[in-house]
Amino acid sequence: ETGVTQSPTHLIKTRGQQVTLRCSSQSGHNTVSWYQQALGQGPQFIFQYYREEENGRGNFPPRFSGLQFPNYSSELNVNALELDDSALYLCASSLDSTGPHEQFFGPGTRLTVL
């Protein structure tokens, strides 16, 4: 069973640029959630995708967008990068979008915006 993978592991961008982060969900999981974790903070929910549809969103502006593909892998896109976007971005997959299913996390992508 393959776990959750994310790419790239590290990324450096400049303010105003755009970035795409990728996530492959664990085998059999149809739900992917994305989180932003700033240094010293807990994860902040960005959005969740279930069967290729966004079905939940946190308090993030529209420049944070995503996709989920038929194989349930997912992308997080961030436009017009700001310095405060520097963080660890975590992807998590789960068996379903509701219920008591735990989420399985990838190692994260460390984004630095200069």
Next chain:
Amino acid sequence: AQSVAQPEDQVNVAEGNPLTVKCTYSVSGNPYLFWYVQYPNRGLQFLLKYITGDNLVKGSYGFEAEFNKSQTSFHLKKPSALVSDSALYFCAVRDYAGNNRKLIWGLGTSLAVNP
């Protein structure tokens, strides 16, 4: 509004001593509660969860947690701490009765186990 509080930023214990990491929550309905651990430069790893039933939940690596509905708490415990347990611990909650699909996370508690 749903919320999770981890009242201690840091917990220090000696190796071999019992440890407790505290978590309290607030939800409108009945909660699903989770504990995760994060090692440096790593993603979060699931430890255990409470859904319903027995208030004492056993999880990975010898950890357990006690659900207390009257005190709205879900404290993480381990009878004998190891140096390798040193990490960042997060409590999370979801209200299963609602349509809200997101987990609400605490700010984390840094556990340091001293040899």
